[in-house]
Amino acid sequence: QKEVEQNSGPLSVPEGAIASLNCTYSDRVSQSFFWYRQYSGKSPELIMSIYSNGDKEDGRFTAQLNKASQYVSLLIRDSQPSDSATYLCAVSGGYQKVTFGTGTKLQVIP
Amino acid sequence: DAGVIQSPRHEVTEMGQEVTLRCKPISGHNSLFWYRQTMMRGLELLIYFNNNVPIDDSGMPEDRFSAKMPNASFSTLKIQPSEPRDSAVYFCASSNLAEAFFGQGTRLTVV
Numbered sequence: 588q589k590e591v592e593q594n595s596g597p598l599s600v601p602e603g604a605i606a607s608l609n610c611t612y613s614d615r616v617s618q619s620f621f622w623y624r625q626y627s628g629k630s631p632e633l634i635m636s637i638y639s640n641g642d643k644e645d646g647r648f649t650a651q652l653n654k655a656s657q658y659v660s661l662l663i664r665d666s667q668p669s670d671s672a673t674y675l676c677a678v679s680g681g682y683q684k685v686t687f688g689t690g691t692k693l694q695v696i697p
Numbered sequence: 698d699a700g701v702i703q704s705p706r707h708e709v710t711e712m713g714q715e716v717t718l719r720c721k722p723i724s725g726h727n728s729l730f731w732y733r734q735t736m737m738r739g740l741e742l743l744i745y746f747n748n749n750v751p752i753d754d755s756g757m758p759e760d761r762f763s764a765k766m767p768n769a770s771f772s773t774l775k776i777q778p779s780e781p782r783d784s785a786v787y788f789c790a791s792s793n794l795a796e797a798f799f800g801q802g803t804r805l806t807v808v
Contacts, residue, residue, distance in 0.1 A: 619795040630799040689739035
């Protein structure tokens with residue numbers, strides 16, 4: 588079992604819709620959870636971090652964490668074509684080790 | 698701060714040659730990570746350091762790969778000898794408490 592699993596996609600949504608990205612992780616002692624966005628040919632960029640169960644909102648982005656289910660999600664409201672990218676879920680545990688999923692490619696259709 | 702700085706940005710080398718990738722982490726960060734990204738395998742953690750000490754190198758694919766962090770402001774990843782299957786983008790990232798910040802990456806092509 589991979590440490591961090593994501594559906595590779597592509598996930599296609601129309602402009603203005605809500606995009607829902609999901610991630611599961613295997614290490615129950617994981618403490619910190621992140622979502623990164625990566626445009627083609629660029630490096631990953633941190634967009635959200637979440638540390639406790641529940642929802643965290645930042646503008647059009649909402650991260651959701653459920654430690655009991657070992658599940659993290661990212662919702663993007665009012666999706667824009669500029670949101671088209673690969674979204675990477677990352678999990679941090681002991682000694683600040685940061686492990687990434689393989690990413691979900693999101694396509695926002697104008 | 699200028700962020701994580703990697704060099705070179707691009708490297709083309711012949712099979713069998715030694716390749717050295719360099720990284721300068723963000724000042725004050727105590728963890729440094731080397732990742733490799735390919736289309737097939739995604740973003741793989743090769744090795745990471747905490748306070749300049751290698752903590753986990755289980756992701757290093759073979760003995761041909763080695764990494765050092767002689768001080769808090771510099772790290773290298775060396776491949777000797779290089780092979781065509783090592784072609785990938787290599788990222789360095791650093792963190793302080795949790796979030797990792799990435800450099801621009803080194804695109805390595807081994808021909």
